[in-house]
Amino acid sequence: MTSFSAKSHFQPKQVVFVVYPDIVLLDLxxxxxxxxxAMDQAARDNGYSCAVTSHHGGMVDTNTVVPIATEPMSTYADRPIHTLVIVGGDGAYTMMKDAAFLEDFNALAGRAQRVCSVCSGALILAAAGILNGRRAVTHWEDCKALADGFPDVRVEMDPIYIKDDHVWTSAGITAGMDMALAIVAEDLGRTAALKMARSMVTPMARSGGQSQFSPVLVRQVTDAAGRFEDLHQWIADNLALPLHVDALAEQMNMTPRTFARAYSSQMGITPAKAVEAIRTDAARDYLETTDFGIKQIAALCGFNDEERMRRAFIRLLNVPPTDYRQGFKTPDAD
Structure with missing residues (x-):
């Protein structure tokens, strides 16, 4: 009987990217x-075979000075596709209205085991009917357009990426890499994904449940007029204090009741939840950049005990502090 190695049986998984004029280059x-x-460790070979296509092929302009060489989408009309990825860019708003493009894209999607979008590519998935009845995410700047234009899509503004059955959508720009790493982990195992993440000097810990917004950005956008900007900085500078509502109100020269009402109305969360978020953000910095123990970090950030900090991390980041550190600690932290 003839013996074959694992490598001789191995077939890389076909990934087909679909682009169009004015894509975001990093989305691709x-x-x-x-x-x-990404390497398949058992076969000791590349896990995927990649192709970049456009509707009619040829050179496609991006949102940078670098154009992309592409094959026609029709090249893969009769070939098996493991993962189909539509990338994002301002051009998505044009292509989502192109009936001929959508018809040909849908034909490819029907052959694919997995269909994905990066950033505003979700608009094209929605226009093709692929997101009907599904949870989906896109770049936060495009969420309103997705929700308003496609009411059958269950748009979520916060996650880095969402998997709904065989359909994956991701938020903006680098979130496409997070989604791709999660797909590699699903296809080839976590070890392969971690190796790829280390090679790219990017963390592996950003799960789909993690927010695409930084806490600072959320506060700045919500408090556009800067009414509580100085207060937020004072909180960050005094995390070891109790930081009860009375102390916060005093900083704003307001009564506790008036302050609590005004803050909740403006920011959409209670002062206590805001303090917890700022403490958690500070703890993230310590976990990423130092070797301080969890107990020490909890004390520095005003959590007082490790369990309280752990609960805050799970509530806000969907990951405990120890796992967060494993995924995000910088190599030169000391």
Whole structure:
């Protein structure tokens, strides 16, 4: 009986990217880099074979000075596709109205085991009917357009990426890399994904449940007029204090009741929840950049005990502090 090695039986999984004029280059290049170099450890070979296509092929302009060489989408009309990825960019708003493009894209999607979007590529998935009745995410700037234009799509503004059955959607720009790494982990195992993440010097810990917003950005956007900007900085500078509502109200020269009402109305959360978020953000910095123990970090950030900090991390980041540190600690932290 003839013996065959694992490598001789191995067939890389076909990933087909679909682009169009005015894509965001990083929406393509980030996930493409992940899939192009992810290794199947058992076969000791590339786990994926990648192709970049456009409707009619040829050179396609991006939102940078670098154009992309593409094959026609029709090249893969009769070939098996493991993962189909539509990338994002301002051009999505044009292509989502192009009936001929959507028809040909839908034909490819029907052949694919997995269909994905990066950033505003979700608008094209929605226009093709692929997101009907599904949870989906896109770049936060495009969430309103997705929700308003496609009421059958259950749009979520916060997650980095969402998997709904065989359909994956991701938030903006680098979130496409997070999604690609999660797909590699699902296909080839967590070890392969971690190796790829280390090679790209990017963390592996950003799960789909993690927010695409930084806490600072959320506060700045919500408090556009800067009414509580100085208060937020004072909180960050005094985390070891109790920081009860009375102390916060005193900083704003307001009565506790008036302050609590005004803050909750403006920011959409209670002062206590805001303090917890700022403490958690500070703890994240310590976990990423120092070797301080969890107990020490909890004390520095005003949590007082490790369990209280752990509960805050799970509530806000969907991951305990120890796992967060494993995924995000910088190599030169000391």
């Amino acid at each position: 290049s980030g996930p493409l880099q992940v899939f192009s170099h």
